[in-house]
Ligand code: FES
C-alpha cells in the first residue's frame with residue numbers, strides 16, 4: 177500500500193513519518209509516535225477520550241485523518257506539563273478528585289485546556305459546553321466542572 | 336465536605352476514624368492527570384498481531400457450515416481459530432467454585448444462541464487486515480425460533496436456548512429450577528389484610544459502557560510462559576478461567592492488570608483473554624484483542640433484565656402483613672454469574688422490612704439475549720427498584736406518608752428475618768430519618784423518635800409456622816425440541832433426579848460466594 181509522507185509538530189517537536197492512506201491521527205500518535213496519552217474509547221466520535229488540540233482547537237483524533245494535520249501543531253496531554261510542574265488544570269483535577277479510573281481524563285484535560293487558552297475566565301456554562309463531547313462513566317461531571325473552574329481561578333491568581 | 340453524623344450509634348464506635356470524612360488523594364491520581372497511568376492497551380509489543388472475532392448475526396441458529404478458506408488466504412492473515420482449536424471450549428465462569436455446568440463455548444461450534452456470539456477468530460498483521468479477513472468468513476445459518484422474554488422461555492413448547500439447561504432455567508443442586516423462600520403463610524396473610532396490591536415491574540438490561548472497552552494483549556514470554564496485559568476487573572479469576580479453557584497449569588500465565596478504564600462489573604467475564612492467549616500460542620507472536628465500541632455494546636455483557644411480580648397484603652394502620660414475590664432474571668443465553676445473582680436476590684427478600692409472611696420464587700432464565708453479568712449490586716438493585724416502587728404505592732394506597740410508612744415497617748434489632756436469622760445492627764430507621772431531615776420532608780414526632788434499637792424482638796423474633804408444600808411441585812414442562820436438539824442424546828428419564836446433597840464448598844477461598852453452596856458459615 178502506498179504510504180504518504182507526513183510532517184507536523186507534536187508537543188513542540190517536529191515529527192516526520194509515512195502513513196497508510198486512511199490512517200487516523202489517534203493511531204499515528206499512539207502506535208507510531210508512542211504517545212499513549214490520547215485514549216481509544218469508541219473510534220467513532222462518541223466519547224472524547226481521544227481529544228487533542230490541533231492549532232489550539234480541540235479535535236477528536238480518532239476522526240481526524242492523519243494527513244489533515246500536515247504542517248500543523250498537535251498537542252496532547254503528554255505536552256501540557258512544564259518540566260516536572262503540573263499544569264494548573266492537572267493540579268486542579270488531582271486536588272478536586274476529578275478522576276476515578278482516569279480513562280476519560282486526558283481527553284477532558286485537553287478539552288478544558290482548549291477552553292482556558294481562549295477564555296481564561298469561563299462561566300460554568302462555558303465549561304459544560306467545552307466538555308460536552310467528553311463522556312465520563314465514573315466520576316460524575318460536577319467534580320470535573322469544578323476542577324476546570326478552580327484551574328481558571330488559579331490561573332487568574334498567578335497572572 | 337462529607338458530614339458525619341457521629342451522634343447516631345455513637346456508643347458502637349470507637350471514635351478513632353482518622354481518614355473517613357477527609358479528602359484523600361487517590362494513589363493513582365498523579366498518573367491519571369499526567370496520562371502516565373498504564374492501561375492494558377498502552378503496551379506496544381514488537382511484532383504484535385491483531386485479533387478480530389466473527390460474530391453471530393442471528394439470535395438463535397444452527398451453524399450449518401463455516402467456511403474460512405477465503406479468510407485464510409486474505410492478505411496479512413496469520414491464523415484463523417475455530418472452536419475445535421480451543422482445548423476446552425466449553426466453560427462456565429463459576430465452575431471455578433464448583434457451581435453450575437459448563438454451558439458456554441469460547442467459539443460457537445454447532446449453534447449460536449445470541450446475536451454477537453463469537454464463532455471464528457482471525458489473527459492478522461494489522462487491525463485492518465483482520466477486519467478485511469473477518470468479512471470473508473462465510474457462515475451458513477439455519478435460523479431457529481428465538482425467545483427473548485423470560486416468561487415465554489419458561490412456557491411449554493418454548494425454544495430450548497441452551498441445551499445444558501433444557502428447561503431454560505438454571506438448575507440448583509441438580510434438581511430445583513428456582514430459589515425459594517418460605518416464611519409464614521402468605522395466603523393467610525392476604526386473607527386477613529385490609530388491602531392487597533399486586534404489581535408487575537420490569538427492569539431493562541443496563542450496559543456498563545466503560546470508556547475503555549474490554550480487551551487484552553497476550554505475548555509469549557522468555558521462559559515459556561505467557562504474559563497477559565488485560566482490562567479485567569478480576570485478575571486471578573480470569574487467570575484461572577484461562578488455565579481451565581486452555582487446559583494448562585495456571586502458572587503458565589503472568590497476568591498484569593490493575594489499571595482498569597472503568598468496569599462496574601462489565602469486566603469480570605474473561606471475554607478476551609482466552610482467545611488472545613490461544614492466538615499467541617498458535618502464532619508465537621504477541622496478540623491484541625480489543626473490543627470496538629459496537630462489540631462492547633452488543634457482545635459485552637449487560638446487567639441482566641429482571642421481571643418482578645410483587646403481591647402485598649397491608650393493613651389500614653400501615654403494617655405489611657404478607658409479601659409474595661416472583662422474580663425472573665434474564666441470564667441471556669448462558670449462565671455466567673446470573674445463577675449467583677438469583678441466590679443473592681432470594682437472600683435479600685423481602686427487603687429491609689419485618690414482614691411476618693413472606694413467599695419468594697426467583698428464577699434464572701435463559702433467553703436468546705446477550706449473556707448478563709455483574710453490575711453494581713446485581714441481584715439486589717433490580718429487586719430494590721421494584722420493592723421501593725411498591726412501598727410508595729402501598730403508602731399511597733393507605734394514605735400514609737411514604738417515609739413514615741418505611742419507618743413503621745423497617746426491621747429492628749432482634750427481629751426475625753425471613754431467612755430465620757436475627758436482624759442485627761439495623762439502621763434503616765435512622766437512614767430514613769436523616770434522609771427526611773436532609774430533604775426537609777416533615778415526619779411526625781413519633782416517627783422521628785423511633786429507633787432501630789427499640790421495640791424489636793419479642794413477638795417479632797418468632798419464626799411463624801410455615802406450611803410445607805407438597806413435595807416436588809409439577810414437573811417442569813418439556814420445551815420444544817429444535818432440529819438441533821434432536822441430534823443430541825435426550826435424557827431418557829422424565830423422573831426428577833434423586834435428591835443430592837449440595838456440592839461441598841472448596842476448602843480454599845471463595846467465601847464471598849459461599850451462599851451459593853447453601854452451606855452455613857459459623
Ligand atoms: S475514541 Fe475518539 S471520540 Fe471516542
Ligand code: FES
Pocket residue numbers: 274275276277278279280281311312313314315546596597
Ligand atoms: S474517570 Fe473513568 S471515565 Fe472518567
